[in-house]
Amino acid sequence: MTKKSNSEIAYQKLKDQILENELAAGYQATEEDVARQLGMSRTPTHEALVRLQSEGLVEIRPRHGMRVLPVSIDDMREIYEILTSLESLAAGEIARKGLPEADLQALSDAVSDMDTALQADDLVAWAAADKRFHGLLVSCHGNTRVQTLVNNFMDQSHRCRMLTLKLRPRPDKSNADHAAVLDAIRRGDAEAARKIHHQHREKSAALLIELLETLGLKQL
Amino acid sequence: MTKKSNSEIAYQKLKDQILENELAAGYQATEEDVARQLGMSRTPTHEALVRLQSEGLVEIRPRHGMRVLPVSIDDMREIYEILTSLESLAAGEIARKGLPEADLQALSDAVSDMDTALQADDLVAWAAADKRFHGLLVSCHGNTRVQTLVNNFMDQSHRCRMLTLKLRPRPDKSNADHAAVLDAIRRGDAEAARKIHHQHREKSAALLIELLETLGLKQL
């Protein structure tokens, strides 16, 4: 098998640490420090940081080191606006063209898993299944660029979703929405699939942002 | 003033050369060759290539050198689907919230310039004004991520648009569409702005793709 390069390792480790909040937003360090922490030289470290910067997770400020970017409420507004637009595009299109049974089954499984998780009050599992559903939606659509973008914005907003997960009301309505989207897809009703998913994402966004505002969390 | 780094210079030069088709799609070279051509070492060259890869303009194939990515018909389908979605989002939103007179004027100027260019049969000037209109639409909306994405996808499809510019019918209808979008924005009719722009982009895409298919241009 082909060996992973150090820069790839650096990229994945750093990304993991950022998404899991082990490297908190606002964390700042020089490239050399990061390199030392990773046990490699600055060269592959720098390359990883450049990639993470292009994904909006860190910022490289010449002479000040890299900084893990916090996510503001406005960032979340931007991100959710895009997720809403692209995902509902995907939902509509897959309803229009129809989906092989295997894909429908995968979507259906994700919805079931969300229900199961919710009944068990396992919010982390619920979030994972929810994420899977959204990921399937765009991967079934087949536009690879949409897929990449949605994955990227899900990453950018991951920490925020995880943080608010336990602070928000139980997402029962969310599960119902997903089931309704899936139903519209099965019926081949593109307009309904698009609209329902659109409203679903808008509601999620509004909820999240209101929560952040209520809690006075400007940055996280 | 703060001096530009070599990697920045490399990035811009390479990007220019690719967009202007001086480095044709399919062009392949080792990092060392590219570096020599740019008059610098591999380090900044590599960094520039990584950036260009993240923007979808080149591909880095270990042990084979970098390659200027051709754009296929399917790529154009993907790109225009996203542009359609994000730009009509922007059109709708700016109609909804209203725009300061200066912004309206800038949009109006772009429309006028398109008309003038078309009357003078100056297709290159027309394309520039058209691009400006689309750019203004998203910059007025204010979602910086949408702006970045739209700019990036406009870049990815730039060569293709330039190539087909002289092969397509005169874009009279296109100008009328833009005027109609602007009118809807002025009236504050979000739904109309969104819909008209959506149809406009879908028509452009269909035209472009049909043209590519007719000409049998699978890659460019």
Next chain:
DNA sequence: TCAATAGTTAATGTATACGTTAATTCATAC
């Protein structure tokens, strides 16, 4: 006390040497 400036320094940008890897070539056996 404040502002301007020159010197200091920390951090990154860059070049380069070297190690590593995988594509290719060539020899050999069948």
Next chain:
DNA sequence: GTATGAATTAACGTATACATTAACTATTGA
């Protein structure tokens, strides 16, 4: 003639030394 595998080699990955730059600091003059 073909398939296998070892040797070759071209290209990149990595570490590191050095150059460069802009932030910082301390000094000086007002």
